[in-house]
Amino acid sequence: MTNEERIELAELLFPNIKHDRAYYEEKYPERDLPEGAMVTRFGPSPTGFVHMGSLFGSFIDMTYARQTNGVFYLRIEDTDQKRTVENGVEGIFTDLDSFDICPDESTKVGGEYGPYIQSQRVDIYQTYVKDLIVQGKAYPCFMTEKELESIREEQEINKVRTGVYGIYAADRDLSIEEIKEKIANGDEYVIRLKSPGNPNNIIEFTDLIKGKMKFPESDEDFVLLKKDGVPTYHFAHAIDDHLMHTTHVIRADEWVSSIPKHVQLFNVLGFKLPNFCHHAPLTKKDEETGTIRKLSKRKDPEAAVSYYEEVGIPNDAVKLYLATILNSNFEEWYLENPDKSYQDFTFTFNKMAVGGTSFDLDKLTNISKTYFSRKSGEEVYEETLSWALKHDKEYAELLLANKEDMIKFLSIEKDGPRPRKDISKYSEVKEEFSYAIDSMFEEEDYSKFDGDKTYDTNLVLDYVNNYLDLDVDNEAWFNKVKEFAEANGYAASPKDYKKNPDDYKGHVGDICEAIRVMITGRLKSPDLFSIMKILGKDKILKRVELYNKKFN
RNA sequence: GGCGAGUUGGUGAAGCGGCUUAACACACUGCCCUUUCACGGCAGCAUUCACGGAUUCGAAUUCCGUACUCGUCACCA
Numbered sequence: 370m371t372n373e374e375r376i377e378l379a380e381l382l383f384p385n386i387k388h389d390r391a392y393y394e395e396k397y398p399e400r401d402l403p404e405g406a407m408v409t410r411f412g413p414s415p416t417g418f419v420h421m422g423s424l425f426g427s428f429i430d431m432t433y434a435r436q437t438n439g440v441f442y443l444r445i446e447d448t449d450q451k452r453t454v455e456n457g458v459e460g461i462f463t464d465l466d467s468f469d470i471c472p473d474e475s476t477k478v479g480g481e482y483g484p485y486i487q488s489q490r491v492d493i494y495q496t497y498v499k500d501l502i503v504q505g506k507a508y509p510c511f512m513t514e515k516e517l518e519s520i521r522e523e524q525e526i527n528k529v530r531t532g533v534y535g536i537y538a539a540d541r542d543l544s545i546e547e548i549k550e551k552i553a554n555g556d557e558y559v560i561r562l563k564s565p566g567n568p569n570n571i572i573e574f575t576d577l578i579k580g581k582m583k584f585p586e587s588d589e590d591f592v593l594l595k596k597d598g599v600p601t602y603h604f605a606h607a608i609d610d611h612l613m614h615t616t617h618v619i620r621a622d623e624w625v626s627s628i629p630k631h632v633q634l635f636n637v638l639g640f641k642l643p644n645f646c647h648h649a650p651l652t653k654k655d656e657e658t659g660t661i662r663k664l665s666k667r668k669d670p671e672a673a674v675s676y677y678e679e680v681g682i683p684n685d686a687v688k689l690y691l692a693t694i695l696n697s698n699f700e701e702w703y704l705e706n707p708d709k710s711y712q713d714f715t716f717t718f719n720k721m722a723v724g725g726t727s728f729d730l731d732k733l734t735n736i737s738k739t740y741f742s743r744k745s746g747e748e749v750y751e752e753t754l755s756w757a758l759k760h761d762k763e764y765a766e767l768l769l770a771n772k773e774d775m776i777k778f779l780s781i782e783k784d785g786p787r788p789r790k791d792i793s794k795y796s797e798v799k800e801e802f803s804y805a806i807d808s809m810f811e812e813e814d815y816s817k818f819d820g821d822k823t824y825d826t827n828l829v830l831d832y833v834n835n836y837l838d839l840d841v842d843n844e845a846w847f848n849k850v851k852e853f854a855e856a857n858g859y860a861a862s863p864k865d866y867k868k869n870p871d872d873y874k875g876h877v878g879d880i881c882e883a884i885r886v887m888i889t890g891r892l893k894s895p896d897l898f899s900i901m902k903i904l905g906k907d908k909i910l911k912r913v914e915l916y917n918k919k920f921n
Numbered sequence: 922g923g924c925g926a927g928u929u930g931g932u933g934a935a936g937c938g939g940c941u942u943a944a945c946a947c948a949c950u951g952c953c954c955u956u957u958c959a960c961g962g963c964a965g966c967a968u969u970c971a972c973g974g975a976u977u978c979g980a981a982u983u984c985c986g987u988a989c990u991c992g993u994c995a996c997c998a
Contacts, residue, residue, distance in 0.1 A: 412998085413998095601995090601996070662991080724991085788959095847956065878956050882956080892958075
């Protein structure tokens, strides 16, 4: 084809494209940012549901952009109409929002490099394709699905690579007359890249996470524009990341095999290659097969970002967990700097896992427990309340009605240097602190007590009536308990009891256990005296009575 | 099958040629502290880094081969 013919072809294919490359290059100039600033992007498809892996990805994007004073933007990648789901975009924003992932630029907050949704950038993509046609670097391909299928079969039989390349690229050198005829005929077509590559050449490529890699050059005439005129991921990626001036393309591992295509595309288009950072997918061990696989939204409820909110794991705990799997040295740093935020840590690419990143719920639980242990009683109350308001209305009302006492209970053993670690989810507060609310305690009716002993109500009654003084300090209180123990034939310390078990009915611990079971309905609880002080003598007596009725 | 990557304890992982008789965390077990439960402290938990070979005075760390795992091979992203 001659120069003139190519220009004619370009006009024939894209009569409505009036701008040229220069127009867009000027419209989207280099960003004015400080040295070393990273421009990152998160490009979800609006398929209706943010996957944990995507959240992880966007967390990385935002973290790196923030710590370099760069820009983090959100680009909706909706080039596949079939997959697009109604309200999908809304869902992305909601999920991201709940984890404080706030892009600097997006369809919502705008920005100078928009539109931030690919379906509205079709003119831009077509402008660049038109230019490629003029340059003879792309061409319309009329191959039907059937034809594609048959070359594929042929290739499989001959044991050669599948795909449209070399001699298999039938429409590569169609004459302008042939093209005109097919178009006049109403034949559908896609635009393919006329690949200049040779698979015998090896390209070297450096990924910021994975390091150096070698690939054979791509010679595939892959599709740039689908028959509906909308670009494929590959093409949109090249155009958008160039025009939006992304400095670091951070994306999941599954893209590394497309690298040869992308490198070639950037070259053909004359674009500077951004940095690439391919992170490992989130994996877990499949319970049935025992093999490691990607977190799957079909099989694993924890793959959905909304899961954590529902179950009541605090967003901050999830973020802390994401930070610990992001950089292997974060965990240790955080242990040494418990007062700091994860945002004070400097994350680096070389501390990211190269292989699979295992998603460990056990560890998340532990991190969450630590998170709770560092919160004050009041904070735990407020957060639990706002969670319950959304997910457990009934409990929310109970919390509201018992606010004062509830905060007191939640504050037990919080002031020391070693706070309890008994809660990992908001939903557990209800379980763990059921004794804090009278109505719940009565309703439970000792069902939480899992021991097999019964305790002497009279003994406890005697203690409460004649020995218990709630206006003293812990030490004085406990001395009194010891006194009572001795008066009733119990050892004042477990050590004495262990020495001569036959001399005693038991030891102080047994007395405390009896009290604890009667007033909390369980064998385990935070500091007993603190609980008694909050309850007050009347309630204590009532609960002892309740126990008496139930078991005697 | 082609191409690319990975393989360190129950789990996640550190390690990048001698400082490793393999860090740290989670889990588990035991002991100690203790009125209970926790928290905390101490100890135990891979004599060995998938397997085989090579390079080297010296290898978990480099190279080659094998096995297994993962990703990818679309007009999906």
